[in-house]
Amino acid sequence: MTTEGASSDGTTEGVSSEDTFDEYADLGATTENAMEIAETSMDRVRKLVPQETIADRIRGKSVHATGDPEFQHLVRFTGPTDDAPVRAGARAVLESRPIVTDITMVKAGITGRGHDCPVRKAIGNGAELAERTGMTRTAASVLELDREGVYDDAIAVIGNAPTAALALADCIEDGTRPAVVVATPVGFVKAAESRERLRAVAAEHGVPAISNVGRRGGSGLAAGLTNELVHVASDVRDGSIDAEWAADLR
Amino acid sequence: MTTEGASSDGTTEGVSSEDTFDEYADLGATTENAMEIAETSMDRVRKLVPQETIADRIRGKSVHATGDPEFQHLVRFTGPTDDAPVRAGARAVLESRPIVTDITMVKAGITGRGHDCPVRKAIGNGAELAERTGMTRTAASVLELDREGVYDDAIAVIGNAPTAALALADCIEDGTRPAVVVATPVGFVKAAESRERLRAVAAEHGVPAISNVGRRGGSGLAAGLTNELVHVASDVRDGSIDAEWAADLR
Structure with missing residues (x-):
C-alpha cells in the first residue's frame, strides 16, 4: 500500500x-x-541519570538502551574507579582496537560511525572444538579466537551467551588481557553467575570491565554500552567532552 | 592466549x-x-509462566528474552483472543511468508532454522524519501517497502524504531494487511505511544499483533518473539504441540 x-x-x-x-x-x-x-x-x-562522572555516561546509556530508569543501578564497573573502565574503553576506541562481539546480533548493533575499529564476531569460529567437546559454539568460538590472540588489547563484547563470558573469564585467567570487557549476557541459566565470575577474574588480573548484575541484559544493551564508549571517544576527539574527564584520553 | x-x-x-x-x-x-x-x-x-495457552508461549519467551519474570505481564495480544495473533504468526511461518524486520540487528537475531521464510530488513530503503522529508531513515524505509507491497501478508517485525512502528500503523490505516505484526520498540521518545497507536490501528483493521506496553522492549525481544512463532510452527509441523492448540494450524 x-x-x-x-x-x-x-x-x-x-x-x-x-x-x-x-x-x-x-x-x-x-x-x-x-x-x-x-x-x-x-x-x-x-x-x-545526572551526568556527573564519565561512568554516568554508561549508566545513562543503560537506561536508554533498556527503557528502564532503574537499570542504572544494575551497572557495575570493574577497575580502580567507576570511571576507569570507561576511560579504558574510550582509549581503546581512539586507538582503533578491534571490537570483538560474541554473536552476529551484537555486531549488527555496533555503530559504523565515530570510530575506525575493526568489528568482528566470535561465533562461526571453533566449530571443530564445539563438536569434539560438546561445549557451546559461542564458548568454543571465544576460545578459538583467543588462541589466535584476538582478545589481547581488544574491546571484548559479550551480549548474549553466558558460556562465552565464562570462556572469556578463563582466557583472562590464563593470561589474556583485553583493553576492556563489556559483558551483559541475559537469562536464567548462568547469566548472572557468568558476569560475577568475569568481574572477579577481571578484578584479580587488572582487566577493566563494564557489566551488570541480575538476570537482565542482552545484545541490545551490550551494543548500546559499546556504542557509548565510541561516543565518549568521539567527544574526546572533537573536544566537546569535559576537559577534566578527557585529561588522560588525548 | x-x-x-x-x-x-x-x-x-x-x-x-x-x-x-x-x-x-x-x-x-x-x-x-x-x-x-x-x-x-x-x-x-x-x-x-505456566504454559496453558498458545499465547503463554509468547509470554514465556518474553521472560526468556528479557531475563525478567515480570515482563510476561507487559505483553499484549491484538486479535479476537490472545491466542489469535500467535496462531496467525505460526500460520504465516508455515506458509513461508517473508519476515521483514526494521533494522539489521533484529534481522541478525532471527533464527535460521525451522522455517523457509525469506528474511529481509527495511533499513537501507527509502533514503531519498528520508532526505527529502527529514523523516527518519527507518520510517522512510517502511513506507518505501510498503509502496512495493512487501508488508502485505508478511510477518512485520519492529524491534527498535518507534517511527517505524508509526509508519507501519499508517500503512495499515491505508490498507496494508500484514499476516502478523510483532512490535517492541524501546525507549523514552514515542516508543510506548507508537505501540499504542499500532495496537489501535491493528484492532480497527483486523491485523493480528503482538506487542508490549511500557518503555521497555528492543531488538532482542522482537527477535525472540518472532523466533517463538517459528518454534510454534515447528511444533505444529512435527506434531509435538498440543492437538487442540494446533487444530486450525495444520
Whole structure:
C-alpha cells in the first residue's frame, strides 16, 4: 500500500513541510528531525541519570538502551574507579582496537560511525572444538579466537551467551588481557553467575570491565554500552567532552 | 592466549570428558551440552509462566528474552483472543511468508532454522524519501517497502524504531494487511505511544499483533518473539504441540 494522498495524521508523502514528519523522528538520527528527537531522548535520560562522572555516561546509556530508569543501578564497573573502565574503553576506541562481539546480533548493533575499529564476531569460529567437546559454539568460538590472540588489547563484547563470558573469564585467567570487557549476557541459566565470575577474574588480573548484575541484559544493551564508549571517544576527539574527564584520553 | 593445560575450573582444551564442558552450555544449542542446558533454561521459564495457552508461549519467551519474570505481564495480544495473533504468526511461518524486520540487528537475531521464510530488513530503503522529508531513515524505509507491497501478508517485525512502528500503523490505516505484526520498540521518545497507536490501528483493521506496553522492549525481544512463532510452527509441523492448540494450524 502507498502513503500517497493526505492521511489524517500527516504522513502524506512528498509534502515539503518539515513539521509533517515530526512523528517519524527517533534515534536513527541522520536526518533533520531524527537528530532533534534523538537529542530529546538523551535529554530525558540525562534527567534520570545526572551526568556527573564519565561512568554516568554508561549508566545513562543503560537506561536508554533498556527503557528502564532503574537499570542504572544494575551497572557495575570493574577497575580502580567507576570511571576507569570507561576511560579504558574510550582509549581503546581512539586507538582503533578491534571490537570483538560474541554473536552476529551484537555486531549488527555496533555503530559504523565515530570510530575506525575493526568489528568482528566470535561465533562461526571453533566449530571443530564445539563438536569434539560438546561445549557451546559461542564458548568454543571465544576460545578459538583467543588462541589466535584476538582478545589481547581488544574491546571484548559479550551480549548474549553466558558460556562465552565464562570462556572469556578463563582466557583472562590464563593470561589474556583485553583493553576492556563489556559483558551483559541475559537469562536464567548462568547469566548472572557468568558476569560475577568475569568481574572477579577481571578484578584479580587488572582487566577493566563494564557489566551488570541480575538476570537482565542482552545484545541490545551490550551494543548500546559499546556504542557509548565510541561516543565518549568521539567527544574526546572533537573536544566537546569535559576537559577534566578527557585529561588522560588525548 | 590459549586454554591448553588444566585450569582450575575444567576448561582444559581437548579433554574428552563430557562433564568438563558443562559450564559452556547455553541456548546456542547445536551441541550436546548446549541442548541440555537450553532445556533447563526453558524449564525455569515454564515454572514462571505456566504454559496453558498458545499465547503463554509468547509470554514465556518474553521472560526468556528479557531475563525478567515480570515482563510476561507487559505483553499484549491484538486479535479476537490472545491466542489469535500467535496462531496467525505460526500460520504465516508455515506458509513461508517473508519476515521483514526494521533494522539489521533484529534481522541478525532471527533464527535460521525451522522455517523457509525469506528474511529481509527495511533499513537501507527509502533514503531519498528520508532526505527529502527529514523523516527518519527507518520510517522512510517502511513506507518505501510498503509502496512495493512487501508488508502485505508478511510477518512485520519492529524491534527498535518507534517511527517505524508509526509508519507501519499508517500503512495499515491505508490498507496494508500484514499476516502478523510483532512490535517492541524501546525507549523514552514515542516508543510506548507508537505501540499504542499500532495496537489501535491493528484492532480497527483486523491485523493480528503482538506487542508490549511500557518503555521497555528492543531488538532482542522482537527477535525472540518472532523466533517463538517459528518454534510454534515447528511444533505444529512435527506434531509435538498440543492437538487442540494446533487444530486450525495444520
